[in-house]
Each structure stands twice: as structure tokens, then as C-alpha cells.
Amino acid sequence: MKTTISQAAKHKDQEVTIGAWLTNKRSSGKIAFLQLRDGTGFIQGVVVKNDVSEETFQRAKSLTQETSMYITGKIVEDTRSSFGYELQVSDIEVIQEAVDYPITPKKHGTEFLMDHRHLWLRSKKQHAVMKIRNEIIRSTYQFFNENDFVKIDPPILTGSSAEGTTELFHTKYFDEEAYLSQSGQLYMEAAAMAFGKVFSFGPTFRAEKSKTRRHLIEFWMIEPEMAFVDHEESLVIQENYVSYIAQSVLENCKLELEVLERDTSKLENIKAPFPRITYDEAIELLKEKGFDDIKWGEDFGAPHETAIAESFDKPVFITNYPAEIKSFYMKPHPERSDVVLCADLIAPEGYGEIIGGSQRIDDLALMQERYEQHGLTGPAYEWYLELSKYGSVPHSGFGLGLERTVAWLSGVEHVRETIPFPRLLNRLYP
Numbered sequence: 215m216k217t218t219i220s221q222a223a224k225h226k227d228q229e230v231t232i233g234a235w236l237t238n239k240r241s242s243g244k245i246a247f248l249q250l251r252d253g254t255g256f257i258q259g260v261v262v263k264n265d266v267s268e269e270t271f272q273r274a275k276s277l278t279q280e281t282s283m284y285i286t287g288k289i290v291e292d293t294r295s296s297f298g299y300e301l302q303v304s305d306i307e308v309i310q311e312a313v314d315y316p317i318t319p320k321k322h323g324t325e326f327l328m329d330h331r332h333l334w335l336r337s338k339k340q341h342a343v344m345k346i347r348n349e350i351i352r353s354t355y356q357f358f359n360e361n362d363f364v365k366i367d368p369p370i371l372t373g374s375s376a377e378g379t380t381e382l383f384h385t386k387y388f389d390e391e392a393y394l395s396q397s398g399q400l401y402m403e404a405a406a407m408a409f410g411k412v413f414s415f416g417p418t419f420r421a422e423k424s425k426t427r428r429h430l431i432e433f434w435m436i437e438p439e440m441a442f443v444d445h446e447e448s449l450v451i452q453e454n455y456v457s458y459i460a461q462s463v464l465e466n467c468k469l470e471l472e473v474l475e476r477d478t479s480k481l482e483n484i485k486a487p488f489p490r491i492t493y494d495e496a497i498e499l500l501k502e503k504g505f506d507d508i509k510w511g512e513d514f515g516a517p518h519e520t521a522i523a524e525s526f527d528k529p530v531f532i533t534n535y536p537a538e539i540k541s542f543y544m545k546p547h548p549e550r551s552d553v554v555l556c557a558d559l560i561a562p563e564g565y566g567e568i569i570g571g572s573q574r575i576d577d578l579a580l581m582q583e584r585y586e587q588h589g590l591t592g593p594a595y596e597w598y599l600e601l602s603k604y605g606s607v608p609h610s611g612f613g614l615g616l617e618r619t620v621a622w623l624s625g626v627e628h629v630r631e632t633i634p635f636p637r638l639l640n641r642l643y644p
């Protein structure tokens with residue numbers, strides 16, 4: 215019977231055939247150990263000389279890395295491996311012999327691996343990271359579906375900028391000027407007025423000249439937007455959501471976390487509520503920690519965020535940033551016009567900001583004032599202004615960066631390993 219490695223437990227003590235690739239092997243005169251993968255998982259195949267034909271044994275011994283095959287054998291329990299099963303091989307049918315596969319089991323440099331990303335994705339560690347990414351996506355849909363959100367897809371080609379004009383990818387839309395979306399937020403605000411609670415999940419683009427472990431040029435964002443929800447209520451949804459995906463990964467990605475040698479005790483802690491500090495308090499904390507130069511009104515860089523996060527064992531919300539350094543659409547604090555009702559959620563262990571969110575301006579006159587201050591003119595923005603004109607209501611939303619969240623939960627250092635084909639400052643290949 216044809217099956218997959220992920221289904222092994224269901225076929226205990228049965229003979230099955232699996233389409234697989236060889237990742238590594240070890241053999242002696244009497245026995246060969248084949249490390250096999252089929253995309254759904256990894257399993258060891260054991261070929262015993264005395265149990266198979268001479269031809270099959272010789273074929274097993276001569277298999278090269280990444281050779282593809284149909285391999286037949288009996289699934290048996292193997293308590294020594296964390297997967298729990300192995301394959302007692304009886305037959306091997308080679309599909310294609312792979313010659314000189316470039317990524318060998320020895321160590322390779324990052325640039326080499328990035329140049330071979332189309333093949334590197336097959337390796338055990340990369341496979342584990344992508345499975346964790348998949349689990350975050352799966353549990354994201356589950357969380358928002360369970361909480362009555364409607365999935366809405368904002369456009370990717372847009373005529374307006376959502377997050378400032380300096381990091382836009384320009385393109386031609388026939389005769390018009392267009393941009394690749396930096397954020398679907400403005401469209402999600404329109405959607406919230408039509409559907410109440412909505413979320414999007416899609417690619418976003420930032421022509422950022424940043425070359426850090428936290429920045430991609432193309433990244434995926436989850437953007438919920440909620441009508442009749444204020445800033446404080448939004449924070450509760452954010453912490454519940456992040457706790458939910460962290461606990462889902464812990465529960466459903468045990469093998470993957472083990473492959474990545476993730477310290478899971480750090481993740482067990484990720485349960486709502488999360489601590490909250492104001493921007494003002496964060497400035498004080500930074501001064502105590504020796505950042506003597508930091509002044510009120512300055513934005514935080516990676517070292518600041520890391521230092522703040524070190525004081526907490528859960529993600530921490532930094533709230534009420536100065537209006538000057540935040541986006542035009544954020545609602546001013548009712549008692550202090552110099553700060554806005556917003557929060558960044560900073561992940562522990564130096565992974566930085568994973569969420570940016572705020573309550574939005576819902577007052578037409580104030581929105582018009584912000585438009586003028588930010589030079590947002592022209593027909594491209596008119597539709598957005600109409601949202602504060604026809605039945606405006608308090609509403610809040612946020613954006614969670616998928617890749618930074620994958621990096622944090624997986625414990626990988628750099629976001630470039632958290633997306634199948636990263637787009638970086640110097641990389642459009644493969």
C-alpha cells in the first residue's frame with residue numbers, strides 16, 4: 215500500500231511503499247541505514263543483507279544523496295528515534311539517481327545555502343521552520359474563525375501608501391503610478407465598517423534599505439481590524455492571539471521544535487496577559503539600563519527593544535508612543551495630545567517588534583488635519599476619508615509580522631530562514 219511517512223503510525227507492522235528521497239546513509243557489510251524523507255517527514259530505513267535480494271542490498275549501498283525512489287518495507291516501532299518508527303526495507307525502485315547534490319551533510323556558508331535555497335528547503339532544519347510557519351498560519355485562521363472574524367483580502371496593487379511614502383515599491387499601472395502594498399490596513403478599515411471584525415493575511419512590500427536579522431523586503435502580515443473596539447480591548451485580543459499561536463506550535467510541532475533545539479520552557483510561559491509599559495516608562499527603563507543618550511521623542515532601535523524585552527519573560531506591550539514618530543492614522547491619547555493610542559508588542563529573547571497596532575482616528579476634522587500635515591493629497595486617499603464621514607465609529611487594529619513571529623517561536627536567528635524564498639536587500643535569487 216502506498217503511504218507517507220506522516221502516516222507511519224497508522225501502518226504499524228504493515229508493508230507499505232513510500233515515495234522518498236535519500237538524505238544520508240551509513241552501511242557496513244551486512245546492513246545499510248538509509249535516512250529518508252518524503253516531504254511529510256523523516257524516517258530511517260534499515261536494509262539487512264540477509265533479508266533482501268543481493269541486488270536490492272547493492273542498490274541500497276550505492277544510493278546517492280537526494281536520489282528519488284519508491285521504497286517498500288515494513289513499518290516497525292523504534293523507541294530509540296524521536297519519530298518512533300523505522301522502515302524494514304524489502305525493496306527499492308530508484309526513480310532518478312541524483313549525482314553530485316551540492317548541499318552535502320558537511321557545513322556550508324550562509325551565502326552558499328541562500329544561493330541554493332531551492333534545494334536547501336529540503337534539509338531537516340529548514341523543513342522544521344516551514345512546518346512551524348505552517349502551524350502559525352493554520353492556528354491564525356483557527357483563532358480568528360473561532361472569534362467571528364471574516365477573512366478579507368486587501369489589494370496588493372494600490373494607488374495610496376499606508377505606512378509613509380519613503381519605502382514604497384513603485385510600479386506602473388498602465389498609465390497610472392501604483393505601488394506594491396506596504397500594509398492592507400486602510401482597506402481593512404473599510405472592511406471593518408462592512409463586516410465588523412475582519413482579518414487579512416497577505417504579502418507586503420517595503421523598499422527598506424535595512425540589512426538586519428529582522429528585515430525582509432517582502433514579508434507576510436496578519437492584519438485584524440475591529441469596529442467598536444478600543445485600544446485596550448485590542449490589546450486583549452492581541453495577547454490572546456499570540457498566546458494561542460505559541461501554544462499551538464508547542465502542542466503540534468514537538469518534533470520540529472526538537473530538531474531546532476528550541477528551549478521550549480521559554481515558550482510555555484507565553485500565556486496572556488502580557489505586561490504593558492508606556493513609552494515614557496520605557497525611556498526611564500532604558501536610562502536605568504545605561505542608555506544615557508536616549509531622549510523622549512526618539513524611536514527605539516533593535517538594541518533598545520532587546521534591552522526592554524530582557525526585563526520580561528513574556529512579550530511586552532510598549533504603549534502610547536509620541537505622535538511624531540508614529541503613523542498619521544493613530545488616535546491621539548484623550549488626556550495627552552503628544553502621544554497616541556498605540557502599542558508595539560516586543561517579543562522576548564531579542565526578536566524585537568512582532569506587532570504594531572493602534573486605535574484609529576475616527577473624527578473627520580482631525581483626519582483632514584493629519585492629511586494636510588502629511589501631504590496626503592489627491593484622489594487616491596479620498597475614499598479613506600469617506601470612512602470617517604459616513605457612520606464613523608471607534609475602531610482598532612494591528613499587524614503581526616509572520617516571519618518575525620516564526621523566527622521567535624522557532625528560535626532561528628534571522629528572518630531569512632523563515633520564508634521559503636526570502637527577498638533581501640541584495641537577493642532576488644532564487
Ligand code: 4AD
Pocket residue numbers: 376377396397398399420422428429430431433435437438567568569570571572611612613614615616617618629
Ligand atoms: O509596524 P508596522 O509597519 O505596522 C503596519 O504596517 C500597520 N499598518 C499594521 C496595522 O495596524 N494593520 O508593521 C507591522 C509588523 C511589525 O510589527 C513587524 O512584525 C512586521 O510587520 N514588519 C516586518 N517584518 C519583516 N520585515 C520588515 N521589513 C517588516 N516591517 C514590518
Ligand code: MG
Pocket residue numbers: 558567569570
Ligand atoms: Mg511598527
